[in-house]
Amino acid sequence: MAGPGPTFPLHRLVWANRHRELEAALHSRQHDIEQEDPRGRTPLELAVSLGNLESVRVLLRHNANVGKESCQGWAVLQEAVSTGDPEMVQLVLQYRDYQRATQRLAGIPELLNKLRQAPDFYVEMKWEFTSWVPLVSKMCPSDVYRVWKRGENLRVDTSLLGFEHMTWQRGRRSFIFKGQEAGALVMEVDHDRQLVHTETLGLTLHEPEALLATMRPSEEHVASRLTSPIVSTHLDTRNVAFERNKCGIWGWRSEKMETVSGYEAKAGEVYSATNVELVTRTRTEHLSDQDKSRSKGGKTPFQSFLGMAQQHSSHNGAPVQQAASPTNPTAISPDEYFDPNFSLESRNIGRPIEMSSKVQRFKATLWLSEEHPLSLGDQVMPIIDLMAISNAHFAKLRDFITLRLPPGFPVKIEIPLFHVLNARITFSNLCGCDEPLSSVWVPAPSSAIAASASPFPCEVDPAVFEVPDGYSVLGAERSEPLRDEDDDLLQFAIQQSLLEAGTEAEQVTAYEEQLQLERALQESLQMSTEPGGPESPRRAPPSFEEQLRLALELSAREQAERERRGRREEEDLQRTLQRSLTEL
Template sequence: MAGPGPTFPLHRLVWANRHRELEAALNSRQHDIEQEDPRGRTPLELAVSLGNLESVRVLLRHNANVGKESCQGWAVLQEAVSTGDPEMVQLVLQYRDYQRATQRLAGIPELLNKLRQAPDFYVEMKWEFTSWVPLVSKMCPSDVYRVWKRGENLRVDTSLLGFEHMTWQRGRRSFIFKGQEAGALVMEVDHDRQLVHTETLGLTLHEPEALLATMRPSEEHVASRLTSPIVSTHLDTRNVAFERNKCGIWGWRSEKMETVSGYEAKVYSATNVELVTRTRTEHLSDQDKSRSKGGKTPFQSFLGMAQQHSSHNGAPVQQAASPTNPTAISPDEYFDPNFSLESRNIGRPIEMSSKVQRFKATLWLSEEHPLSLGDQVMPIIDLMAISNAHFAKLRDFITLRLPPGFPVKIEIPLFHVLNARITFSNLCGCDEPLSSVWVPAPSSAIAASASPFPCEVDPAVFEVPDGYSVLGTERSEPLRDEDDDLLQFAIQQSLLEAGTEAEQVTAYEEQLQLERHVPALGLLPSLSAHGSALPSHASPGRALQESLQMSIEPGSPGSPHGTPPAPPSFEEQLRLALELSSREEEERERRGRQEEEDFQRVLQLSLTEH
């Protein structure tokens, strides 16, 4: 009688890279392709870590989950990049985008079903990026997502499309989802080029090979990943706590209330919100590492790429080791749950820096707001979060157990100096009327109330405008990647290069702002000595750079023999300015804590006197 088969059969085939036997085992459909081994890895994660490309290809063809994160919080794609294998990265990236697309399409029927049962509405979600660093907020973009919902039809308009070639990409796009008997029709409307890309849900899911072929990344995209650090940024909300904000001073303090978009809202602070940023570089060449470290700007450091400590697979390399198994772990050791590997691990030895910063998030919650977070707003956020990192962070935050009320405004951290402030406004066109939305004339006590519901949405907003060309599922451009590391570089580039017209500011305005943060540096020459401010068309980034690069006046105090000292480099001056900004922020928080402690002492004294 045969004994029981080996434990983790798929994993063991992956370990030996016996990909033909792996194919046969998966075809038998007798094994769980997502089973985790004693070290927490699925067969796909193990194959990627070991660099076994043939096994990876087989597992992906059988739809192994590319979106799963390891116990250490690394995605399969990030582990693929760490191998340094271009073919591995291309393959995993292609299937990741394919699975994202199919998830989005597969989730649409449930989304439309939820929306069908909810009241119709129109709402605007304004995204603003803010920062305590001087001028950063001026350079960072904002966007308004405009949302129409009627029956099982949904339309979302946006103007901030993403970023390519290190510049912000803007345009006018509409994403329209229309429920149909056979599934759903999905349309992406490019208003600038008057083009419409359509996808029929049922057709797309039945033609996976055609959809997969459109997801193949370019060689340039793969190369850019292999020559850039792996960056992971996430919010840790495990220990989050909510408390009401207070207002008033000394003997009179009350719970803070503010009016947001016409609704009275209670203001809460979410404490113990940690922003964790980790950066890996083991896949980079010495030249890439040198460029990453030596060429790193102060903004990149402040945006979470500053190295604080490194960790490695610390055991010495043994003679029988391989590049992906540097400590020569045997399969018996690896698959034995009782065997401790201590600091030994498979995969290329990790070179990692990390940064953890604690933040406060702020919420404005209104118990009067008529929108339902769960029924009307969450389905939209779930849909957008599939391909948008910002919405994913918002979803992770608002799915916490929040205090009662609708979050009419939320401010959450995205990076170490960058917050996102999301505000819901213009519900059903009550603030700024729209021709496509109206509230019926009051015919009952309900309709005559202050609530904007019932709300009627013009069905024409879900139709293709006249004169637009309608194309099939073939996309004329690749799906844009929303990974946080690319966003960080785009922000840094926006700060140092020309801005848009909306970001124009004179050198005088910049000087006033910078002098509040660098009063002791003497970096900025006075306008009286150099004439008028820069032209009004000068961008903030360029004006900042030119202002800081100006040399100190000849003969000024501290300049011996009347000769001007060599001015510090722009990067050094900017680093000092940011450090002073950080210290000022810390001092402001310290003063706030001191004032709170003083208030508590005074309050206790007043209570004891009475």
């Protein structure tokens, strides 16, 4: 049997699925396991695309990177799902979660060390979820994240836990991070049940086999992925531009001030971020006809309501040749594949892709204050990075504020989360300046903290980082701090058309959502319809489509009324200015 070719030796072993030779080659440590072939694939990506399970297993045991995305933006797990092989999906998903867990855990001590070097503080982050769709907006909640930081200890309290079965899940939960010499201690405190789940990161990272075993997904989870579309959603910020918001008329520009949490943001310091695009792509080649039919039939009322158009495309559609296989449908030879000068045109390996895509454009708004004493990079970003580990909203915020923002601290930020939902985040009550807290105080003038160079000397009670008396302390519950970056709110708002890859929560069926929306619409339309008298004959309730049409009309009338009020206020201002100029 001939040995591997002179170039891409690991890839050639993968192509032939010679997994024993691949194991030996990896043990020799002479080859780069992350080398890309002429088509941009690593050995693991190639093995998954070809459906060579034995080679995939060998590469994963040797720590091949599961998190890498292809040139087309598809993750290894998504390509595994496209094969339709349950064992492949289970294996890749287990190692994906294991690698993600170890990487996140390893990064926490560094984030805590960053915090240790910054001044102590307390701050509140108010999250308000809004929507331009009236019915959705009525169902959107708000939450306040309370943040204490002392040394390299951090505590974040929240009350909004998630969205499940059409109901907002509320509770009192604290996340406590404490730096230690051997790593860090993470505690999740459930105040309602008086339970504490603890995890020592140093110990966890030294027990890889035990950690890997806990990451094995259930058969139901694997089956759910294989019967659902593959969806990739990401914010494209390459063309983002920041523009100052202007105010005034006749070319005049006034220094209008807007106070946010006690800090003034001038009109010139309010920015709009334009050209923020949400790109959504959906693949269905792995689905059976029944699954595809259910997926299309499960189109949510929101999608019909909003008229969300999709562009459909199909790739790898070349005719299947005699020597083709399900994972090599156009019978590409290894010599053709590994020759960088050979054009494959529309030919490719893997199942022929069936994909729909759409792009939606959004605008974000920033209120900036150059007087705010908090440092975005040193104090706030480490907190956002820590919370983004298990909170999809913080992950979206992190992706946005890592852009090159204009100067100043963002005292208020409004960003798009999904197609119909925005999040408005406001920083307030810095060090208890608005509402005093017993756990935070301003130190005496003679103390070292007060004499420090900190612009806002603040002392935090160390007791807030300790387990309350009477609580039961348990071991790690990895399902929470290390869960996938799913977002149940996303399922409610857009369901399958905008589902992020990696959602693990139970799907809300279109039927249940339609019933809920119908009830909400009926209540909202009750005030706008003429009530019939006691003698009036009972009319049949309007259809769901008719209710949606009426809801849109109501929304349009409300918007028109707001615009009329705005024009009236502008006209009044102009008349006032004209009179004042005449008097001069």
